[in-house]
Amino acid sequence: MVRKTAFTGLLVALALLATGPGVLAQEVANGPSTATVLTMITATASQNLNFGQIYGGTPKTMGYNQDDSSAIFTVTGQPSAGINLELFLPEYLSLANGSARMPVIFSTTDAAIDTTTVTPSTVGAGNGWINRNPHSLPAAVIGSGGTTKLYLGGKVVPSVDQKAGSYSGDIVLSVSYTGS
């Protein structure tokens, strides 16, 4: 009987010990945890860089300010968010069957970044960045309207005996948020 009473008392004591700290030795505070999910960033090739008809032996230049012929890439995303732009530019344009290729050159002023989405022919310094190096584009932002455009020109250099036909080469634009 004594042992039973003692055991019972022990259990009670243990129970008290288990509940005691919960009542006297802890506290709970709630603080907010927040995060903002940005609008998804997208890049689209809206228009190809089109040199048109080329004559053998005669180089042809197309500026980034040609409404119908400049390359146009459209980037959409979170307004005013910082973005990185990187272009992967071809060194040659090739015939579809690969039987001939023609050098293509991009100068240090062949690109413009337009955050106000005007047009290639009207973009100025106040609309973003002009006369920029497409091999090393500046850190940019998504325009306040949620769109930024990249305009690109270049130059083809056909040889005197350049094989006739339609030439093309891929231009790849990679865009990403900077977090700023």
Added chain:
Amino acid sequence: MVASTQKLIRISAFVALLTGMAIPRSAVAQDVAVGQAEAVVLTVVSVTSSASLDFGDVLQGVPTSIANNNASAAIFEIAGETDAGVDLYLLLPQQMHLADNSDRMPIIFSSTDASIDTTGAGDPPGMAGGKGWQNVNPNSLPTAVTIGSAGTDLYLGGTTVPSPNQKAGAYAADVVLTVSYNGQ
């Protein structure tokens, strides 16, 4: 022990919440677009003199004319990209010479001594107005010429004016045609 367990559960839930919130952001922070640069290289333009302007036998003191639609008219054949615009320029002689240059004979090209045939027929007698430009000035050729699907030909006539004491012999001179694409 119950409190510790509760605290552990709260911490675990908080971590799970943060983890769950981070995943969507990294999935939409980058994109790639592929465009193209493109160009069409035209067929090389070429020009060939396929027939000389042949006055044949001429008599001293008697001018001799060959019309641009005569079988003896000069023929220049132009080949290249079909429908491409070309500029044509003729460099015409003022005199023909003996091979040893011991005498020379005037040659004249009138304002109607050339025709441009966009059918590429190579047939001066068969030339008609509907085939291109007929009886035009070889010193100022038309500017809207294009290359026909079978090529374009230029026919040229002229007049030689031998003097009464013109030295006998075979006279010749160069007629030069320059052709270039004009981007039209």
